[in-house]
Amino acid sequence: MNSRKNIFPFLIVCVLGALCYPSCKHEPFSDNMPDPTDTIPGDTTTTIDTPCSPDSVYFQNEILPMLVSNCTESGCHNAIDRQDGIILDSYTNIMATVEDITNLDWNENELMEALLENDVDERMPPLPNEPLTPAQINRIGQWITQGAKNNGCNEQSGSACDTVGLSYTNFVQPLMQAKCQGCHSGANPSGGINLSTYASAKSVAQSGKLVASVTRTSNWMPKNGQKLNQCTVNKIKAWVNAGAPQ
Numbered sequence: 191m192n193s194r195k196n197i198f199p200f201l202i203v204c205v206l207g208a209l210c211y212p213s214c215k216h217e218p219f220s221d222n223m224p225d226p227t228d229t230i231p232g233d234t235t236t237t238i239d240t241p242c243s244p245d246s247v248y249f250q251n252e253i254l255p256m257l258v259s260n261c262t263e264s265g266c267h268n269a270i271d272r273q274d275g276i277i278l279d280s281y282t283n284i285m286a287t288v289e290d291i292t293n294l295d296w297n298e299n300e301l302m303e304a305l306l307e308n309d310v311d312e313r314m315p316p317l318p319n320e321p322l323t324p325a326q327i328n329r330i331g332q333w334i335t336q337g338a339k340n341n342g343c344n345e346q347s348g349s350a351c352d353t354v355g356l357s358y359t360n361f362v363q364p365l366m367q368a369k370c371q372g373c374h375s376g377a378n379p380s381g382g383i384n385l386s387t388y389a390s391a392k393s394v395a396q397s398g399k400l401v402a403s404v405t406r407t408s409n410w411m412p413k414n415g416q417k418l419n420q421c422t423v424n425k426i427k428a429w430v431n432a433g434a435p436q
């Protein structure tokens with residue numbers, strides 16, 4: 191409760207900002223982050239060659255994309271708009287701007303408190319956005335419990351990039367949910383692009399915009415996020431070339 195009271199005006203700004211998004215579309219990108227499977231941003235000397243362990247929650251692979259997709263939309267917690275002084279687009283910015291981010295008491299931890307808030311007018315992400323699911327909030331809580339580290343793992347470690355047999359259900363849907371839907375779903379999706387159903391994702395794919403958006407060298411998607419790694423891009427291309435199967 192405490193420090194969240196005074197952010198209500200910012201919520202309104204945030205909602206209004208989302209509604210008048212075209213006025214914000216010149217918003218520059220925060221950082222040219224390296225490929226997450228190669229290095230940990232802010233620690234460019236560390237190569238991530240660790241295979242993913244099912245027991246760990248990885249900031250770079252899972253938590254950061256979730257926060258970028260759900261919290262850094264126009265008018266919200268990106269490096270330009272920085273609502274309430276909070277920036278959720280990188281490890282460094284999260285550590286620097288979220289109060290008590292390592293606190294294991296969820297009533298004190300500013301991030302967890304905002305996500306778990308029962309009052310819909312104070313909860314994050316604000317209306318009209320959907321709240322994060324209990325499973326997503328739980329993963330963030332686990333990441334904090336495990337030390338809120340800037341960790342990452344190599345999802346392809348030890349195996350070649352497998353681009354065979356990809357479908358919307360087994361590949362595209364989880365990817366969109368993790369990295370794109372926070373902005374590209376709901377009544378007023380960013381750029382008028384909805385990526386939350388098979389039909390709409392397929393039509394974006396077949397227009398050529400999906401591949402273009404994740405492969406260009408500046409202003410790439412996910413907006414405010416790190417470029418998708420080469421294997422993921424190759425998989426998207428393979429899925430589109432196969433006719434975007436469901």
Ligand code: HEC
Pocket residue numbers: 215258259260262263264366369370371372373374380381383385394399400402403404409411412413414415
């Ligand atoms: C933080 C919000 C945000 C996230 C996350 C995001 N987008 Fe976007 N996207 C936008 C906005 C805003 C636009 C409108 C154009 C612009 O401002 O760059 C857009 C436009 C697009 C477009 C259409 C025009 C273009 O730029 O090519 C496509 C396709 C797209 N996004 C795909 C994706 C995909 C795929 C992902 C996930 C990998 C993603 N977006 C993640 C905000 C986001």
